[in-house]
Amino acid sequence: MDRANRSAPAPMGLACVAALLAGMVATLWSSALPAQVLLWALLVLGLAAWRVPSRARWIGAGLAGVTWAGLHATWSLGAQLPVAWEGREVTVTGRVVGLPEPQARRTRFLFRVDDEGRQPAPLQGRLLRLAWYDEFGATEPGPRTQLGAGERWRLRVRVRAPRGLANPGGVDTERYAAAQRISAMGYVRDAAVAERLSPAAGIDGWRSRMSARIADQVPDRHARFVQALALGDTRGLDDRDWQVLRATGLTHLIAISGFHVGMVAGACALAAAGLWWLGPALARHVPRPQAAGAAALVSALGYAAVAGFALPTVRTVLMIAVVVLARLARRHIRLVDTLALAMLAVLLFDPLSLLAAGFWLSFGGVAWLAWCLPSSLHWAKAFLPAQGVATVGLLPFTAVLFGQASLAGPLANLLAIPWWSLVVVPLSLVGTGLEALLPGTGSWAWRAASGCFAPSWQLFERVAQHPYALWWLPESPAWALWLALAGGFWLLLPRGVPGKSLALLLWLPLLWPDRERPREGEVELVVIDVGQGLSALVRTANHALLFDAGPAVEEGFDAGERAVVPALRALGVPRLHALVVSHGDNDHAGGVEAVRASLPVRTVLAPPGSPVDTHAACIAGASWHWDGVRFRFLHPGLHFPYLGNEASCVLKVETPHGGLLLPGDIGAVIERGLVHHDADALRADVVVLPHHGSAGSSDPAFVAATSPRLVLNASGAGNRFGHPRADVVARWRRRGAEVLDTQFGGALRVWLGANGLQVRERRHDQARWWDAVRRQQAGGLSYRLEEGRPDAPED
Incomplete structure (x- = not known):
């Protein structure tokens, strides 16, 4: 028994922490959650097995991880807005959390509702993600500009359960x-009744005031980077800035990172040790090692608070705390044990942090360094090897999490890490500290930081313009990540290990995955989830055509940028051979410019007279062949006037295995005209629902002429138009068609080829437990569709 106890893994050792992590990953990436009663019972069993000293102790830790993560996931879902409250207007009071994000026509912010009885019951103490828009037609920003971090407000808001788009490469x-x-x-509904109840308070209010001082006292355009490096405030960075950072692999440095927290903690520890060296009498009260450790921990905790306790900073604070406690206990502790204890603390406190990319990049990077680099290696000699280890070790994570790899990143980091971390960040912090103690004295340091940052940023902007600086990767299967990590492990083994060149083969499924492209004579159709709008990719063996590009609105959402372009990159589409814009309405043409700016487009087609900048017009009778597939336009005719929806391009795609029909937003009048002109040309196996399923489309004669097996619709969840109409859906179903909709299924992929008609729904194919609310909403909305929604207006 004693021998078994001695061989048992430590309860907080690496084996048990790894088992805990594996159990949590298994739960959080599952499609459903067990009942809460079962989770509690298994948690008690797992904790008991974890406590008993035996060789199988790690099994108990793994079971505890499964159940503890499951309980947190259940609580998170249980706190979300019930379906019955969807779309309600309520009055709430609470506090602004974090820093509000002002934009051209709106301000986005987090809002913590007060936990008291006068609040709506489902929202008491809950966290809301809100937007405050300017009044329609307003020429000046409204009262939203008065919104400040840490303030308490009373607001009238319209709320809905959290939901978004579901696409390859998209944000979940x-x-x-x-x-x-x-x-x-939700969003603020009535600005007139909005009322500030109390001024800013807490660390967020202080961060906001200090950020405003930087903006006022640093006149040049690089003040936004000083705000990011000093306070973790990245609100001033625009899309162009983030593109440069991604292309150069520097996103981990531009806000307060774990490395910066460790650097500040080390500097404060050295300062405390120097003070004790100058005043030896201080050691009579507090030994110098303990004083240095306390200074490191306090400074790290304060700097992490300034950053809003971002996950990388929390990880560093926990690791520093473990080292300080070990020093106080006069015990030696290895880096890997420090990392394991810090990870244990994060996982026990917040298992759902595993869903954030920051967890994997933060802990993964340190884990690779701890395993590969000897602790005795001097930091100056370890810098270059550390860059190589980080590049190889973290590439699988960045490829899976972001769908990209920065080829310029390793070289850019060689310059940015020492220059920004040892020059720009200290100057930014000196300015912040001076300004906090004596207002008005920190501007010189902030300006110096901006001046030192400017030359390096100009260099990185030029580097980012190189066409090979950033490599976009197609979406790969989940198992490809583990193969790539195994390949990285193999590559980073000691030099004498044979066969390292073979390890590169394990990277192939991640870096060059199967794009599932159709073969000669076959076609693939992908209806991208863009909300209330349309964008569909038609792909043959060697060509790609995009039919519409989704909506774009002034408030900041551009489906072309946020949904279409990421989906095309994730699907492995490097260029478009044709872009067809069915007509000029915003819900179809809004995202065109973003697509054209991001991908090479050979030809743009639109109906004659449309406001879209095109190379050619889509005219009935025009046709061409790609890879054994015929494309032809059925509408509009040569002299047909531009009438918006009714002038939509109607595209027919024909293969030896069947046809596709994309009719844009045509209505019943045009549909009947097409049936009268050539009903046989309308026959198709797959049809995209005309005009999103509005009441003025899908004429019975048109439905009969097409007689599809599958009908795909693109509409926004809970859209105000009531699309698709229940009677329209029923009309297609009576003809034997299956009807699928992006608002319930996410992106819809269809293959038409030698293996027949195959379809895949994004939400069904990659179902996760956090989709449970959406599935519940889908059930409720489907029921309402069957009952009909006659009160919803048409667009």
């Missing part, structure tokens, strides 16, 4: 909301 809004415990999303 539901996952983000579940991880951040966001209960509802």
